[in-house]
Amino acid sequence: MLIVLAFIILFHLAGAIVLFVATIHNAWWVVSPAGRDVIYTDLWYSCNSTCYPVENSHTTEAAYLQAVQASMILASILCCVSFFVFILQLFRIKQGERFIFTAIIQLLASLCVMIAVSIYTAEKKSFHVASLRDGSYGASYILAWISFPMTLISGLMYLVLRKRK
Incomplete structure (x- = not known):
């Protein structure tokens, strides 16, 4: 029983780490323009050699982006x-x-991750200015999708788990 408990704790911590990295790391969207540095964009900043805030992230046109930001932070919490x-x-x-x-x-955390990544998938073109639209998904986006089943499976394990001696 102690081995199962250790596995559940390690699985939960691994899911939390993947979720934090996906939220914090700056590679949700990657653009590689010809002859220039690669541009990495996360939920808050776009970075090549310097970082600058995502354009119009504070306006109502970026309500989708704000929903993704809030959902990922809520999922981490x-x-x-x-x-x-x-x-x-x-x-x-x-x-x-x-x-x-x-x-x-834990299932609510999984739901928040799914909502955030689904919104980002559906509205990715509206998040970025025209020069950044011809990019691809980055590592953080993939980690966010990986953290969804990890938190979901962890939540389901807690539903099945009973306390024993």
């Missing part, structure tokens, strides 16, 4: 809260009970 609730429930709930509250929080 919920994932951390879920881990702390799991540790607390590990010592508080009675033998034989399930980790329902932890599972609900």
Whole structure:
């Protein structure tokens, strides 16, 4: 049982790390113009040799981008809260009970990741100025999609898991 518990904790922490890296790292969109430096764009900045804020990110035209930003931050927070609730429930709930509250929080984190990445996928062209539209998805975008099933599976594991001696 201790091995299963260690696996669940490590899987949750791995999912949280992937989620944090996807949120923070600056490679959601990558543009490689001919003869110039590669431009990496994340949810807040576009960077080549210098970084500058994503154009119009503070306006109502960027409401989609703001929704992606908020959803990824909320998913990161919920994932951390879920881990702390799991540790607390590990010592508080009675033998034989399930980790329902932890599972609900983790499934909400998974839902937030799915919402954020889906919005980014659907509206990617509206986020970027014309010079950046001919790019491709970057590593952070892929990590965000990887963090979705990791948080979902983690939440489902908490639903199934019962406290034992």
